[in-house]
Amino acid sequence: MTLKTTSKLERLLSEGHFIVSGEVGPPKHSSPEGVIKHATTLKDYVDAMNLTDNQTAIVRMSSIAAAVHVLQAGGEPIIQMTVRDRNRIALQSDLLGAYSLGIRNVLCLSGDHQSFGNHPNSKNVHDIDSIQLIQAVKNMRDEKKFLCGEEIKAHEPRFFIGAAANPFADPFEFRVLRLEKKINAGADFIQTQAIFDMERFERWMEMVRERGLHKRAAIIAGVMPLKSARAAKYMQQSVAGMIVPDSIVERMEKASDPKAEGVAICVEQIKHLRTIEGVAGVHIMAVMWEEIIPTIVQEAGLYPRPA
Secondary structure, eight states, X not given: OOOXXXXXXXXXXXXXXXXXXXXXXXXXXXXXXXXXXXXXHHTTTOSEEEEOSSGGGOOOSOHHHHHHHHHHTTOOEEEEEESSSOOHHHHHHHHHHHHHTXXXXXXXXXXXXXXXXXXXXXXXXXXXXXXXXXXXXXXXXXXXXXXXXXXXXXXXXXXXXXXXXXXXXXXXXXXXXXXXXXXXXXXXXXXXXXOOOHHHHHHHHHHHHHXXXXXXXXXEEEEOOOOOHHHHHXXXXXXXXXXXXXXXXXXXXXXXXXXXXXXXXXXXXXXXXXXXXXXXXXXXXXXXXXXXXXXXXXXXXXXXXXX
């Protein structure tokens, strides 16, 4: 199989490895210390690390800058890039800059609405949508052209292109159609919303397999370790597009050590996801709990990672 890029993530997927990625949230300040610490801790336990792009519309260190610190610490970064904050000129400019710095993976997103963040009166951009961004990155790589049609005469950015999918939002049947649009636009890998409702996710994967989408893009399933019953209830009741079954909330409520129970649930989920045809890996979203990822990877039987 001919690889499209020099991405380590693409190479490992092409070799048939079950991928593990993690997520690192850049800080709300200018010190790289925390990012470097997390990258150093995680680099031997995950194959790649997502750097979020002003997550929940809160001002944070640039995902591109954070990714450079991950690279310098020996990790494989995936920059998130949202269309909320940039027009097509800035998006393409940042892609060129990121590639020049050694970044080879990008996850194309819409971005959380600005009303959720610390600048609720700011104007969103949405000059193009996330599917158009995927197409733009693919055209820059494969057609050597900018969105305007102008040729990139040399040194085109050759990114491994990612997109997000939410198997739990309504209408349910539309979720796979939207996924297919993203893959048609050029997505090479997909990271899903955090999965708690395995039955619904398995139904989604059935539809994915019926369309053969798992053979056209790597499906990396999202998991999230819970810290408390309160967190489980909050996600169940207040987070749009998230389904947390009552059974998981009850387990967390009854647990004498909620954090340990959250890790146990996450490990069980990963082991189950490995049995589902078409799932190429897991993406561990330990929000503000990055240090637990090595424990989860080890207990799930996914350590050591491939070279």
